[in-house]
Amino acid sequence: MPFFTLRGPELSVSHPDLVCSDLTKDFDAFRAVDRVSFEVPQGSFFSILGPSGCGKTTLLRMIAGFQSPTSGDLRIKGKSMIGVPPNKRPVSMVFQHLALFPTMNIGDNVGFGLRQRGVAKSEINRRVEQVLERVGLPGVSQRRIDQISGGQKQRVAIARCMVLEPDVLLLDEPLGALDLKLREHMKVELKVLQAAFNTTFVYITHDQSEALVMSDNIAVMNNGKFEQIGSPHDVYHAPETAFVAGFVGDANKIKAKVSAVNGTFLTLISDGGSEMKIEAPANTLRIGDRAQVFLRPEAIELCTTQDGVNVSQAEVTSVLFNGANSSITVKDDSGDLLKIALPQTGSFANLRIGDSVLTRWLPQQARCYRAEET
Template identity: 85%
Template sequence: MSDPHPDLVCSDLTKDFDAFRAVNHVSFEVPQGSFFSILGPSGCGKTTLLRMIAGFQEPTSGDLRIKGKSMIGVPPNKRPVSMVFQHLALFPTMNIGDNVGFGLRQRGVGKSEIKTRVEQVLDRVGLPGVSERRIDQISGGQKQRVAIARCMVLEPDVLLLDEPLGALDLKLREHMKVELKSLQAAFNTTFVYITHDQSEALVMSDNIAVMNHGQFEQIGTPHEVYHAPSTAFVAGFVGDANRIDGKVAALNGTALTLTSDGGTEMKIDAQAKALSVGQRAQVYLRPEAIELVTSGDGVNVSGGVIDSVLFNGANSSVTVKDQSGSLLKVALPQTGAFATLRKGDKVFTRWDPRQARCYPVAGA
């Protein structure tokens, strides 16, 4: 019979440090066996939230339940959680087997059982037969797997990961995104992962909570957070986006006409927020939603001049200065009619009214 409780439930959780509120009435649930990421900029409160789940800090108010049991007042070593830190905190004077078995020894598990369980978990993370090797004899990616193994050998209900890929180089970090997701699926353990790196969250997560100033702005799947951001902050923080400031000129159901501050008229559909005529607004438009065309006909078509072309592997990042003087960033494939564009070339940009998101400007 399946467990009726989510593995982790945080209800109206708050943490104050004197007059500063680091976490502000946060509520969410994490289903069993899922990969849940908390994404946000430095200082948004995500590490404080993780430390409350781990038991290193007590909430000022609210409740925190794991497998249906409240963890308020329960010390870290009595909670069914393990934690992987950014710098891994492996013991350099211990071999791999002793590192992985450290927590079991602390719990008084017998030597023969420790040996068996360590070998089993090392095999599951793809490191069989390495127990006797020193930590300085393995690669950065292997160290990540040892850190995971050290946690998973304790069979936690929830594994907490505090930006564990932050110290890796770019290529290894890309590889470890796939590794971590595979390990999470293999163990079927609930992962709660905090990061400021949107690509990590988008690639690995079943659900993402975007955090800002101690609160969650949106919780959703990677697709929802990227393609249907619920706030201007989410639209600007998750992925690359062009921001265009303007004023609402007309409304017709979910469709609106907006005049940019540069004087360009824009047609936008599928609005996430209610707006009124004359209200100041911000439009967010992904670079990949803009295409270059040879004709000036159609809706949301504007003439412009190539301001810069930056090669970026599979794509080029092209900046177009439109007729109003505004700059639009466009993601351009390396093949096709516009693959050889140069600075100063004249082009037309076009985008679908359904591709943009528009939000009211607070206080305007």
């Protein structure tokens, strides 16, 4: 199994906070997590991104100690956590529904874990006020939970964890219950809080936008395994598998067959009959292979001349206004449909259904995989 080392901006990899080695979890005959190995440097924001049922929650629960691995090892600060109960691990966890106590005020919620540990009352009060100030909620310890907003409740939940000074903070889709506008705001706020505390965050989500915005590194998980791990830029722009290309970001998916190979350039014929040229790693596909091509909507441009490769005559079939951009769909002469992200400014800003256009994209902007990977 490959052993992944995460490298985010200015992150040291010499002293990882979390190391998982061949971590596996079986439920009878079903393997939920399949020999996952990775390490996370101290102070980084690491997201596990994947669809429902891919194993990400099971992996997080093993890190927290709520489930025991079938095999493999899990170390925090160099110490194996196998057999260590949840309350003895240097981790805290923020749940999707926050699990705040409605009958307690904010200060008592934040200080709950310290009271369980037998910390003196004066020390609890000092640390509670200190951590509330760090999350931007000074002077609110006596307020009730029902007197604060959804975003403030998120910060209280984080404060309750951070007052325990964990080495690793685990977050189980904590933004899932928020409305869209608040969720967008909290993406930025969570990243700011993580940087302020300089604590390692391990965040699971099925929402690609959350992972792309907040993470230093992302692991894309599917069927119990990591398909790819890397920076948000690499995962989005250089997906290593067809699953990653289709799951992270929007993409046009075109079924095709390889008709010619010239070094690292492939010529393919789509099922609709249009020809396309793609730059791909050498020796990945051969003539006659079935392929799946992924092309981002923003990689396609509209042009006024036939110059260059991958230029097609097309007809606009739909126009959807989307604020700063429009999402248009075009059908080329062979019947292939392409979605294009179009700015609201420029000579093509006022397109209508039925308009004739020329589309163009560069060979290096598409990704190509064997069809059996999809």
